[in-house]
Each structure stands twice: as structure tokens, then as C-alpha cells.
Amino acid sequence: MRTLRFLLQKEFRQIFRNTTILRMIIAVPIIQLLILPLAADFEIKNINVAVVDQDNSSFSKKLIEKISASNYFHITSWSSSFEKTYPLFENDKADLILEIPAHFERDLVRENHQQLFMAVNAINGTKALVGSSYLTGIIRDFNGDLRMQYVQQTANAQIVPIEISSVNWYNPLMNYRFFMVPGILVVLVTMVGSYMCALNIVKEKEVGTIEQINVTPIKKHQFILGKLIPFWLIGNFVFSVGLWVIARFVYGIIPLGSIGLLYAFLAVYLVALLGIGLLVSTYSSTQQQAMSLAFFLMMIFMLMSGLFTPVDSMPEWAKWIARANPVTYFIEVVRMVILKGSGFKDISKHFLVMAGFAVFFNSWAVINYRKRSG
Amino acid sequence: MMTKEVVIKTEKLTKRFGDFIATNEISFDVYSGEIFGFLGANGAGKTTAMSMLCGLLTPSSGNATVAGYDIYKQTEKIKKNIGYMSQKFSLYEDLTPRENIRFFGGIYGLSDKEIREKSGRLIEQLGLASEADKLVVSLPLGWKQKLAFSVAIIHEPKIVFLDEPTGGVDPVTRRQFWELIYDASDRGITIFVTTHYMDEAEYCNRISMMVDGVIKELDSPANLKEKYKAATMDEVFFELARGAVRKAD
Structure with missing residues (x-):
């Protein structure tokens, strides 16, 4: 436990000293949440x-x-x-x-x-x-x-035209932003989880400090926890800024469902995602490689997640990809809980799947991460 | 401080990477408190041997004990009892000297009080008082290396492994660095050092010469010079390394 404390102290010092990362944590969510939902509007005009x-x-x-x-x-x-x-x-x-x-x-x-x-x-x-x-x-x-x-x-006959009136549930004004903002919130958290964590670990490889760590009595799991916990917390922070500040005050989106439920799912989601970040780091030895790999994954995650195009209208094979994509589940959950007010019963399946992802990616990463090579 | 107590013992230690035999059945003993120079041309297999002794690489065959612990089964125990400093500068550059000392002291299990005392003493000893709270990245290389060495032995290990610790450092700083090494040796810490500087080889109690993955010679610098009828270690090194087949990496 003491070792972990020292590791965490070191990580936080480094993170808060790195202005680029700080900017990413604070400015990027705000800018993305302000710009993307306003620009990405499927209502076609002009x-x-x-x-x-x-x-x-x-x-x-x-x-x-x-x-x-x-x-x-x-x-x-x-x-x-x-x-x-x-x-x-x-x-x-x-x-x-x-x-x-x-x-x-x-x-x-x-x-x-x-x-x-x-x-x-x-x-x-x-x-x-x-x-x-x-x-x-x-x-x-x-x-x-x-x-x-x-x-x-x-004046021959009275033809009464049939009028159809419709009501839009869950998003009565058909405001596109209500649909986009929760989705983009997910994107942001995903970026933090997969990119930042992977880059941070690979940086130690690149600079050579990991070699020093490997000859110390620090255990595998301590090192990994020391890396995951800070980014787990940062992910929560970014999500909170988006949810409490931007979504609420700028877009007036107040979750209908339970906030606790949302955070509970976020907690599991971040573990799954950090597993992916860890996995990326085990397959790369330079930050450049990690960046390319993470970018490739992010592209697929974003486009195949139902963020822009509904999963239901994808071809059958694409649906399979979307179903194997953790982002899809979180976007669904966020939209369901925020806009529909869904409860635990409605998203219990999502919880199970996400827990599965978390176990799967983290085990894979840990097996692949070897403190002793050769 | 050299005694006859063996702290590193290897028997036919071998590491293969595919067809390539990086170290081929090397056997030697290192005694407690000695300064042991581990010499050889680039690509001779020094770093591989060192990595196995530090528990970073699993050997292909052979046996070895470090500080009395088996390098196959007791790597965690070995890690507690050794220090390591590589040719790559390996402190955190975005932390200050004080923070680096605190971090490495902490993970080696020093108490908060010990860490405070140690870091105060180290910073004074290295003359870093005015730099103690600046980021390490801003320090000159020589100071960084001295700091890295001090951090590597912060937990008073039995053995410290130094992999070309003075690469790229000016002669004056190298001299100071060796003073730190002698200090540590006087306190009973065994020094296992690789270097390409032959004047440094003269500072060692004993040296081993590796050529193409095997140990060609192991003796004191004086005996080696006599054997090869050479005036300096440079000539001894040249005589031995000339026969090498492997190209430098």
C-alpha cells in the first residue's frame, strides 16, 4: 500500500506539472462540448x-x-x-x-x-x-x-382530410443537441481513458525510466494500479465537468434518471477503457506507435458506436462490430439515463457486458505486460 | 573493504536470442565490497549479463546467485538488495531532485523520517542545495548522473550495478563520480560497473574482459598489464578485443 502511495504521488505530480495534459483535461472537454453539438446538426437546412x-x-x-x-x-x-x-x-x-x-x-x-x-x-x-x-x-x-x-x-362532397399529429417522446422539441451532448460526453471520457493512459505508460518506456522501475521491488500490479487510478479519477472529473457544467448550464440538459447510476456505469466503463489503454501501451514501445494505434482504435470506436448513425440501421456485420465496441454501450446508457430516465433494470444487461469488457481487456493487457521480458 | 565473501556467483550463465548466443556459459565470482569492472567491446554481451543478474532477463541456462538469492526464483528478493543505474539517465526529469529521492526512497521501503534525513544529506553532499527544488531536466548531465547514482544506492543495497555510468561526462565530473563510488565501496557496497574508459578500469579491484559473449580474462589490472606486457589497460583491452568477431552495435 505504501508503495502505491508513492507511485500515485509521483504520477499526480507529473500530470499536474504537464501543461499539455492539464489543458487537455480542462479545455478540451469544454471546447468539444461547446463546438461539436452546435455544428453537428443533422437537421438539414439551406x-x-x-x-x-x-x-x-x-x-x-x-x-x-x-x-x-x-x-x-x-x-x-x-x-x-x-x-x-x-x-x-x-x-x-x-x-x-x-x-x-x-x-x-x-x-x-x-x-x-x-x-x-x-x-x-x-x-x-x-x-x-x-x-x-x-x-x-x-x-x-x-x-x-x-x-x-x-x-x-x-361543393360536391365533404372530404375530411386525415390529419396525423405526432408527439416526440423523450426529446419533445427534437432538439438535436439533446441527442449529441451525451454522446460527446462519452467521446471525451473515452479519449482520456485510452489515449492519455497509454501515452503515459509508453513515455516511461521511451525515456527509459521503466527500466529503473523494473529493477526496484515495485510489483507488476502496483505499477499498473499506479497508472490506472490517476486516469480513472481524471475520467470521472472530465465527465463531471461535462455533465454538471456544460450540459446543464449551456444546454440545459438535466438527467432524468439517477446520477448515481450514471456514475456507477462510468466507473465500470473507465476500468474497461483503461484496460484498452494499457493494452495499447503493451504493444507499443514509442509514444508515436501508441498514438497511431490509439487513434486507429478511436476512429473505429467512434464511427461504430452509434454516436452519429444509429446502430440499428447498420448492416448486419457492422452491428457485430458495434456490439463488440464498449463505446456503443456507454452511449446507449448515457442517452437512456439522461433523456429517458432509465433505471438499473433497463441497463442491467449493459452493466454485465461492460464488466465483461473490463475483465477481458485488463486480463489481456496484464498477461501481455511483462515486467520480465524474454 | 574487499572480503572473500561471495556476493555474485555465476555458473555457465547463458542467454540465447534465437540462434544468437549473447552470453555463452560465463562463470565468475564477485566478492563483497569490491569494485568489479565488467569490460568488453560494444556487443560483447555485457548488458545482457547484467540484465540477467538484475532479474530483468531470464537466463536460457546456467545458474547464478546475487546477494545469496537465486536469479530464477528469487528475483523480488534480489531487487530489494541491489541498486541499478543504466547508461540511459533514469531519474524522472519532470520531478525535482528532492522528489526523485523521495519517490525512490519510498518504493525501497524507507520510512518518511529516513527519507527526510537521506535527502537532506544527499543534497548537501552533492552540492545541490540551490537546485533541489528545480526540475531535474534543467540540471547538467554530470550532476544528473551523480544524483542518479546516489538515488540508486539510497537503500544501502548489497550490490550496485552501474551500466556505463559516466558516458558523455567530462573528466572532472568523472573523477567526482568515482569518489562517490569509492565512498560507497568503503561503506561495504559491492560495485559492479561496466565502462569503456580504460582509466576507469584502473580504478577497479578486479576486471573481467568479455569478448564475443565469453569471459576472456579476469584478474586485477596490475596482473593483466603484467601478463600482456602492456603499460596501460588500453593496450590490454586492444590486445583482447582485437580478436572479436562480432561487430559493434
């Missing part, structure tokens, strides 16, 4: 629409007005020829082309039927998909309005 209006009637004008009145679209050009409009597409100045055919109004009134043409620039798949569905919605609305007018004018 879709550029080029209109080819070959009808130039009151109906076509009404439709275009309706489109530009919605906040999503930005009419970039309005001409009567598709040939002239098409280059805009190629120059990336238009995301959508809406073609209103000649005799649009006449045929619609006379034959009760008309067709519109919509071309979508699908390079940005999300934007294309969301844009075209918005536009379709607007046209459907427009269609409904017209029919109501028409029906009322002829």
Missing part, C-alpha cells in the same frame, strides 16, 4: 433548389412561394429551361431541380392529374434524401390545399 418553371401560371407561382416560405429551401434559380438549369447541378449550386411542366395549371384543373419532375443531387446522400422528402411533403400539402379549394368550390 437546400438549394433550382426551379424550372415551364408553366408560369398562378398555380406554379403558388407552389414556388410555398417552397421558399419553408425554412429549408433556398431557391437559387428560376428559369424556364432545363438545359439552362442543369449546369447549376454540375457546379454544385443546386441540390435539387424541380421541373414544373407546361400546362401544369390547365391540366391539373381540367384532368385532375399532373406530374412534376424532381432531380436530386445525391452526392451527399443524407441531404438528398432529407431534401427530397421535405419537398415531397410540401408538394403533397400543396396538393391537399388545392383539392380542398376545388372540392369546396364544386
Whole structure:
């Protein structure tokens, strides 16, 4: 115990003396939490629409007005020829082309039927998909309005349109930040766990101090605990700053569920993650190697965690990767507890899996970490 | 202070890395309190031998005891009874001398009182009073090495292993460094030292010469000079190392 005390004292001295690490601990979470949720917004706005209006009637004008009145679209050009409009597409100045055919109004009134043409620039798949569905919605609305007018004018029958009203649970205002902030909180804790711990251990290898440690009576487990405990505490600190300061005061996110539960899961999660950090350090002998390895893992962890794209919509094989990724579970738990107010019963499976990860990665790392080589 | 009590004993100690035999059946005794020079060209196998004696490497075959403990089974006991200082400077550069002394004193099991006394005495002895609370990184190399040596023997071990302790240090500091070594030797600490400086070899009670993984000679510097009819240890070293097959690393 006494040895561990000396090791911890040394670690904390070194950490607090290293201004780069200090900045990482304090500034990085704040900046990331302030910038990322504001910028990473999947609600698509500012879709550029080029209109080819070959009808130039009151109906076509009404439709275009309706489109530009919605906040999503930005009419970039309005001409009567598709040939002239098409280059805009190629120059990336238009995301959508809406073609209103000649005799649009006449045929619609006379034959009760008309067709519109919509071309979508699908390079940005999300934007294309969301844009075209918005536009379709607007046209459907427009269609409904017209029919109501028409029906009322002829006063034949009363058609009551079916209106669908929906309520968004757990995030009633569909505020994207409520979804992102808890996720980014997880990312930050993950960075601290995997990167900083691995780099710290490898630094001792690189500088050669580990050789000195290895000839002293310090035992394997003491050295490892001396490295893990400080970063476990730092992980908790970073999470707390994010949760109590940024999430609460900047975004007004107050966890619905139990804070204790959140911290209990964090405790297990950090042990699992520090195991990964330790593992990375055992496979690298320079900080550069550790950095590259940790970066590679982080990329996969982030992209395959359901942070940006839901795990459910991944292909089957990708789901397996996501399920083997500890970050996925923590993101789920954080979102469930903070936004939904889930209790222990709802996340007990996550607890089990995470404990499994913790045991698995740490055992692997400890077996691989040899105080005596050869 | 040299006695006939054996503190290091090796018997046919061998380490293989694949096909490469780094040390080949080396056998020697080191006596309590002596300054034992462990010499050889680069790549001769000195560091490998030393690592095995310190419990950092497991031998491929052969036997050895260090401070009376077996190097296969009792490495933890050995570690308590030895000090070690490598050619790479191995204190924490982002800690102060005082903090380094405290840390290493602590992990060798010194009490807080002992640590305080020791660190006061050491800092005074090394003339570090004005630097004691500055980071080690800002100290000149010579001072760092002297501090590293003092820290390596802070727990008064039976044996201290020094792996090229004076590499890159100026002659004046090297002289001071050897004064520290003599002090430690006078207190009964056995010194096991590797070096490439032949004037330092003359300071040793006995030296061994390693060539291509085997010990070619083991005797006092005076006897070796007589045997090879050489005026200096430089000539002895040259005579022996000339036959080496292995290239320097």
C-alpha cells in the first residue's frame, strides 16, 4: 500500500506539472462540448433548389412561394429551361431541380392529374434524401390545399382530410443537441481513458525510466494500479465537468434518471477503457506507435458506436462490430439515463457486458505486460 | 573493504536470442565490497549479463546467485538488495531532485523520517542545495548522473550495478563520480560497473574482459598489464578485443 502511495504521488505530480495534459483535461472537454453539438446538426437546412418553371401560371407561382416560405429551401434559380438549369447541378449550386411542366395549371384543373419532375443531387446522400422528402411533403400539402379549394368550390362532397399529429417522446422539441451532448460526453471520457493512459505508460518506456522501475521491488500490479487510478479519477472529473457544467448550464440538459447510476456505469466503463489503454501501451514501445494505434482504435470506436448513425440501421456485420465496441454501450446508457430516465433494470444487461469488457481487456493487457521480458 | 565473501556467483550463465548466443556459459565470482569492472567491446554481451543478474532477463541456462538469492526464483528478493543505474539517465526529469529521492526512497521501503534525513544529506553532499527544488531536466548531465547514482544506492543495497555510468561526462565530473563510488565501496557496497574508459578500469579491484559473449580474462589490472606486457589497460583491452568477431552495435 505504501508503495502505491508513492507511485500515485509521483504520477499526480507529473500530470499536474504537464501543461499539455492539464489543458487537455480542462479545455478540451469544454471546447468539444461547446463546438461539436452546435455544428453537428443533422437537421438539414439551406437546400438549394433550382426551379424550372415551364408553366408560369398562378398555380406554379403558388407552389414556388410555398417552397421558399419553408425554412429549408433556398431557391437559387428560376428559369424556364432545363438545359439552362442543369449546369447549376454540375457546379454544385443546386441540390435539387424541380421541373414544373407546361400546362401544369390547365391540366391539373381540367384532368385532375399532373406530374412534376424532381432531380436530386445525391452526392451527399443524407441531404438528398432529407431534401427530397421535405419537398415531397410540401408538394403533397400543396396538393391537399388545392383539392380542398376545388372540392369546396364544386361543393360536391365533404372530404375530411386525415390529419396525423405526432408527439416526440423523450426529446419533445427534437432538439438535436439533446441527442449529441451525451454522446460527446462519452467521446471525451473515452479519449482520456485510452489515449492519455497509454501515452503515459509508453513515455516511461521511451525515456527509459521503466527500466529503473523494473529493477526496484515495485510489483507488476502496483505499477499498473499506479497508472490506472490517476486516469480513472481524471475520467470521472472530465465527465463531471461535462455533465454538471456544460450540459446543464449551456444546454440545459438535466438527467432524468439517477446520477448515481450514471456514475456507477462510468466507473465500470473507465476500468474497461483503461484496460484498452494499457493494452495499447503493451504493444507499443514509442509514444508515436501508441498514438497511431490509439487513434486507429478511436476512429473505429467512434464511427461504430452509434454516436452519429444509429446502430440499428447498420448492416448486419457492422452491428457485430458495434456490439463488440464498449463505446456503443456507454452511449446507449448515457442517452437512456439522461433523456429517458432509465433505471438499473433497463441497463442491467449493459452493466454485465461492460464488466465483461473490463475483465477481458485488463486480463489481456496484464498477461501481455511483462515486467520480465524474454 | 574487499572480503572473500561471495556476493555474485555465476555458473555457465547463458542467454540465447534465437540462434544468437549473447552470453555463452560465463562463470565468475564477485566478492563483497569490491569494485568489479565488467569490460568488453560494444556487443560483447555485457548488458545482457547484467540484465540477467538484475532479474530483468531470464537466463536460457546456467545458474547464478546475487546477494545469496537465486536469479530464477528469487528475483523480488534480489531487487530489494541491489541498486541499478543504466547508461540511459533514469531519474524522472519532470520531478525535482528532492522528489526523485523521495519517490525512490519510498518504493525501497524507507520510512518518511529516513527519507527526510537521506535527502537532506544527499543534497548537501552533492552540492545541490540551490537546485533541489528545480526540475531535474534543467540540471547538467554530470550532476544528473551523480544524483542518479546516489538515488540508486539510497537503500544501502548489497550490490550496485552501474551500466556505463559516466558516458558523455567530462573528466572532472568523472573523477567526482568515482569518489562517490569509492565512498560507497568503503561503506561495504559491492560495485559492479561496466565502462569503456580504460582509466576507469584502473580504478577497479578486479576486471573481467568479455569478448564475443565469453569471459576472456579476469584478474586485477596490475596482473593483466603484467601478463600482456602492456603499460596501460588500453593496450590490454586492444590486445583482447582485437580478436572479436562480432561487430559493434
